[in-house]
Amino acid sequence: MLFRSSNKGTVQGTVSLDGQPVASGAVTFVQSESQMVREGAVITNGTFTATLAPGNYRVELNGQKVVGKRKQKGFDGKDEEVEITQELFPERYNVKSELTATVKPGPNPLKLVVGTEK
Numbered sequence: 001m002l003f004r005s006s007n008k009g010t011v012q013g014t015v016s017l018d019g020q021p022v023a024s025g026a027v028t029f030v031q032s033e034s035q036m037v038r039e040g041a042v043i044t045n046g047t048f049t050a051t052l053a054p055g056n057y058r059v060e061l062n063g064q065k066v067v068g069k070r071k072q073k074g075f076d077g078k079d080e081e082v083e084i085t086q087e088l089f090p091e092r093y094n095v096k097s098e099l100t101a102t103v104k105p106g107p108n109p110l111k112l113v114v115g116t117e118k
Contacts, residue, residue: 009103011041011050013110015061017088018117021046025063025088027112029101032056052103059099061112063088090116 011029015022022043029052031037041050043063064085074080092098093114101110 007054007105008051009054009105009108011048011052011101011103011108011110013048013050013112014046015043015048015112016046016114017063018115022061022063022088025061028060028062029057029103030060032058032100054103054105057101057103058097059101059112060095060097061089061093061099061114089114 013027015025015027023045025043026040027043027048027050028038028040029050031053033055037053037055039050039052041048043061065088066083067086068084069081070084071079071081087094099112099114101108
């Protein structure tokens with residue numbers, strides 16, 4: 001029986017914003033050579049794990065923060081309070097991300113420390 005080793009890389013990382021671990025969110029790896037290749041992982045309590053093909057990636061971070069609450073009618077007609085959210089990370093870490101990572105076969109530790117100030 002032949003066993004082939006995977007040439008994929010496992011990225012185990014941490015994400016902090018302004019010195020605090022990000023409670024929840026998403027990290028997306030967009031392959032630099034082909035914008036069509038996008039892989040992602042969920043950020044939970046400041047950590048994530050993703051399995052990716054080797055290559056160079058642009059890294060996008062997304063998350064939501066609560067900025068208020070409002071009352072509205074629910075589907076059942078009763079008043080309910082819902083949270084108003086907005087993007088947690090500045091554009092330079094998501095849609096216009098400046099973050100990059102190179103993934104090699106095997107383990108790839110990645111520490112993403114970002115801030116809201118430039």
